[in-house]
Amino acid sequence: MPFDVEPLLECRDVKKHYGALAAVDGISLSIRSGETIGIGGPNGAGKTTFLDVISGLTAVTSGQVTFQGKAITGIRAHKLFHMGMARTFQVTSGFASLTVLQNMLAAVVYGSGRERPGLLLTKAFRERSMACLQEYGLADIANSLVSDIPALARKKLMVASAVVHKPKLLLLDEPVGGLNPAEIDEFIDLIFHLRGRGTCIVFIEHVMRFLTTVSDRALIIHQGRLIYDGDPRGIAKDPTVKAVYLGSQAEILGAA
Structure with a gap:
């Protein structure tokens, strides 16, 4: 390109x-x-x-x-x-005690740039999170705990969380x-x-x-x-x- x-x-x-x-x-x-x-x-x-x-x-x-x-x-x-500018790390990060979807929701809500993002998880937040998980082949494990998913899926989740805000x-x-x-x-x-x-x-x-x-x-x-x-x-x-x-x-x- x-x-x-x-x-x-x-x-x-x-x-x-x-x-x-x-x-x-x-x-x-x-x-x-x-x-x-x-x-x-x-x-x-x-x-x-x-x-x-x-x-x-x-x-x-x-x-x-x-x-x-x-x-x-x-x-x-x-x-x-x-x-x-987004960044990922050598050690695959993520909230191990939360689900894949909850991790993505955290990225969507708290990466939005709002000074006070609040705690209300709207339908729009959930739809955006699921769309990103779908894009990176993670939708089928959306309700799995991050601690239970394989290394490749954790790496994909880390990238998806980093790029959700383009x-x-x-x-x-x-x-x-x-x-x-x-x-x-x-x-x-x-x-x-x-x-x-x-x-x-x-x-x-x-x-x-x-x-x-x-x-x-x-x-x-x-x-x-x-x-x-x-x-x-x-x-x-x-x-x-x-x-x-x-x-x-x-x-x-x-x-x-």
Whole structure:
């Protein structure tokens, strides 16, 4: 699909230091509306910290992040959500003691941006929640407790809860971690569905088959620095990436 010329998200020399440790060390990049960006790199490379900085969970040490042309450095995560940026996490979240439908209702009501959403669950809220569950293949387990549903269903619910208010940018941290190959294939279909809706997606992932299949563009981060930004099919051919992963990430070298 065509991308907007103006960047949706832009990072300018973004750094995050913890004492002498540079978790994010001067990353600059632009992401356009409609792009799907996959981020790879070894454990401890700074990938999740980078997403935390973008999404307002962690304050930057220096540099600037802009979203839709507006500087968002210092804006808290819940405010960014209402500006059109949604985020999921490595550990699949959800209210385990509530049903799938109740979780979705919580997302619909409390993600609406109303200062006082209230406790009245209207017919419109329920209809919207059920429509979203139907869209993501969860309607048949709407009355099941989240604690009782399988990992793939929990991951789908987390994504559905994040996108019910139609964000312009969706950030995902290891969305297919812990899934088997067939479940990964099903999640690939979900990502293509979101892409078809025009959602810009930025995700971290170690499963290179997933990253190279769904990404328009791949980023590789190592020691807080961006060492690759380009075609996912070029990852295995890049000499710097090969040097970083040689001996520890054989899978990436076979992903052509």
